Amino acid sequence: MEVKFIKTNPTQNMTILVESLHTREMYNRMASSMMAYDHVFAEQVGFIESSESATAWARLQMMAGEFCGNATMSLAAVMAWKKNLQPGNRLEVPLEVSGANELLLCEVTAQQTGYLCKLDMPLPLSIHKKTINCRDVHVPTTIIRYPGIVHAVVHVPNFDSYSREMAQIIVKSPELLQGEAASGVMLYRRQSNEIEPLVYIPDTDTMIWERGCGSGTASLGACVANEIQRDIHMEIKQPGGMIEVWAQYQEDQMTGLAIQGHVDISAVGTAFV
Template structure:
């Protein structure tokens, strides 16, 4: 049986994102997302579902397929909504979103350029940041844990990133997915010299393990880590395989208290996708 899916495909820093406009029950999110994300289908790194929010102050609700939070998907939805209302060139607007993975309303400032939308998005603030040394796969590994209410990011400073380190990151992500119970695990390999980040995102509910081209929430976590480490406000452009995302993390005596990221979104496709609802597909590791 074929099911029709009304979708938009967006490009926030090459973190290719599919937004589903048709209404579906949450128990079908995983199967729909696995089909849409696959190489032989629409193909993307993540899928979000646009819903009506029960919070009056929010313009819409965004539910990611694995229940995780995603900053780039917030930018994508804000750009789509600006496009839908016909925002004029150089026009700007503010959109509040209700998003899975956080209880905070996400505020998106959108400005339309010729063929893209510039977005600035408020991000969840970590509940805790701590440095920890562990022994993992016969090596001493120093990492910084950036913990949120429903997800966790691990920042590991690296130089000369090689395949062995990437393999270890994959193993660590899966291990944490089994033991931590979070909706999303991010392993952020960060080079403090070049200011480059290579993000690995694992969503246990979907068994989706992807080296992303760009990661908004990971950018926010690196910004939070830098502010925590320096104990001062940080504004930093974080280079990633798909481009750069700007982060600003505010700092006061109580710690990191405000984070925003800035990036660009292009709407690259929209239309109807067809999936076989009788097939249950699983998502395995994808190297991008």
């Protein structure tokens, strides 16, 4: 089967966007094949569909129906590229995205190389602190739930083998994952404002240490804003680079959440699945 695709690089969270039309029943199998080292090779796969809303330019359906901030910014960058947006010019791209209940707006600015994308994120359904039992060690976490995805922020002194092993247990924990299409653990070093993101997709039993995580960055920003009960703007370092996050707080509740990152278009072609 021939599959038309675009490969993007949002903060090294390598993403495949499938342009050719296929049934959703095929998405998981196609994604698993294309993500493999001996194939196109990426950390995640999204599928470009026609939108139901007349306002949206397209719909992004992720491989397991989860929400993904980096893939959304990638699709917005692709739309800007197809419109031949020139360096210094800006474009607002409305999109339907799996895991989001409303249209999302992404502001894309063309640069000399690639695109700077600022995305309005869905607000969390809930933010709460929970201690998760991890091999008889009680680990304090902050759990941030969205439609279809859940993240746990875990403060660690270092990114070491013990912290990573702990994250791999927590990300599958029933105390965290309660029917969502995806879960994530954001190991967070407060002193360096740095995360190492781990993402798990139950449907494909896929666990990936991502180079960059947009929704995880948003979750960290939401966690910090919720703790201090005021607006925040943070630059979050991750293995693949920097992603910025903004959160707005008014009258004891979060009213806005946005992330910004850089997206390059790496390749366009045909894969065989």
